[in-house]
Amino acid sequence: MTPQQARVLVVADPHDPGMRAVTVLANRIAPGTVALAGPSELAKARWHQTITASGTVMTRVRLVSGQEISPTVVWCTVEHMLADGRFSEADAAYASTEFTALVNSWLLSLGKGCVNIPDGQCCAGPSWGGSRWRAEARRAGLAAPDPPRATSGRMVGGGLSPWEVTAPFAREAVRVSSVLVTGDGVEGAWTEGVAESCLRLARAAQCRILAVDFDEQQRVCHAGPLLAVANGTHIRALARYLAAGAP
Numbered sequence: 001m002t003p004q005q006a007r008v009l010v011v012a013d014p015h016d017p018g019m020r021a022v023t024v025l026a027n028r029i030a031p032g033t034v035a036l037a038g039p040s041e042l043a044k045a046r047w048h049q050t051i052t053a054s055g056t057v058m059t060r061v062r063l064v065s066g067q068e069i070s071p072t073v074v075w076c077t078v079e080h081m082l083a084d085g086r087f088s089e090a091d092a093a094y095a096s097t098e099f100t101a102l103v104n105s106w107l108l109s110l111g112k113g114c115v116n117i118p119d120g121q122c123c124a125g126p127s128w129g130g131s132r133w134r135a136e137a138r139r140a141g142l143a144a145p146d147p148p149r150a151t152s153g154r155m156v157g158g159g160l161s162p163w164e165v166t167a168p169f170a171r172e173a174v175r176v177s178s179v180l181v182t183g184d185g186v187e188g189a190w191t192e193g194v195a196e197s198c199l200r201l202a203r204a205a206q207c208r209i210l211a212v213d214f215d216e217q218q219r220v221c222h223a224g225p226l227l228a229v230a231n232g233t234h235i236r237a238l239a240r241y242l243a244a245g246a247p
Contacts, residue, residue: 006035008242009061009071011078011103011123014038018229019077025239034242035069037061039081043099049106057109073246075115075209076107076123079226115246116225117206125207125225137212137220140200141193144220175213175221180234182241183208187233190218208246209238 008026012019014036026034037045046062062068081099082092103123107114116125128136137144179188179195181202189195201223202210211227214220229235 006032006069007071008034008073008075008246009069010034010036010242011042011074011076012036012038013078014041016229018235021235022229022238022242025235026243029239029243033245035067035071037063037069039078039099041065042103043081049109051109057111057113059106059110071113072110073113073115074107074110075242075246076103076118077226079122079124079127081123115208116210125210126205128205128224130222133223134220136204137197137201137223140204141197142201142212142220143218174215176216177214177218178231178234179212179214180227180231180237181207181210181212182237183247185237185241187237194218209241 010019010023014020015038019036023034023036041063042061044064048060048062050058050060052058058070060068060070080096081103082096087095100123104118104120107118107123118124119126121127126132131146134144134146177188177190179186179198181198184199186195186198189198198210198212201212202208205225207225209227210223210225212220213222227234229238
């Protein structure tokens with residue numbers, strides 16, 4: 001795979017079957033377009049980055065395998081970059097923090113070439129918690145109520161520690177459907193209104209790839225850029241999007 005061919009880089013666990021399926025299918029659609037590399041491979045790679053007079057960033061990465069890629073588009077699905085090596089616990093934490101900061105800076109330097117814009121804490125996109133995602137989903141026009149919560153004064157089962165008895169309780173919603181946003185495309189929405197709202201949420205999060213999960217009452221129970229790709233429809237949608245250069 002030559003640098004000119006691999007214009008899209010997917011940063012993900014190379015052993016993730018869903019991501020592997022997306023990459024293989026994308027390369028069947030547009031041969032040699034998409035490369036897959038994990039954090040360990042990137043940590044051991046040789047990097048060469050050039051910034052032109054116009055501000056354009058050009059990156060060339062040579063992996064340990066000998067494969068050389070020059071991506072213009074990067075989709076990172078890894079929250080934190082874990083350094084791989086024989087480190088002490090303290091050194092491993094330090095190396096991972098530095099590597100995460102490096103990758104965040106690199107992704108931000110790509111501008112539109114970064115599929116999901118990181119916020120400095122998460123390489124895969126915004127590091128919002130569930131409450132923030134639900135609030136943004138409501139602003140986008142989706143039903144996303146906060147789950148009922150309680151602290152004390154409730155009946156609990158036996159065998160719990162004092163902390164568990166008084167800790168906030170939240171009823172977990174069960175996902176029954178999922179909507180996938182890929183650029184301007186939406187898979188899984190049951191109405192145009194839901195599709196438009198999911199697109200608005202993706203734009204608010206600065207994510208061109210975003211998953212929005214719904215419960216049995218069609219309320220948002222989870223949203224974010226960290227998705228487990230197992231749905232065949234979503235695999236095909238992601239493959240088509242990446243093969244097209246992730247516009």
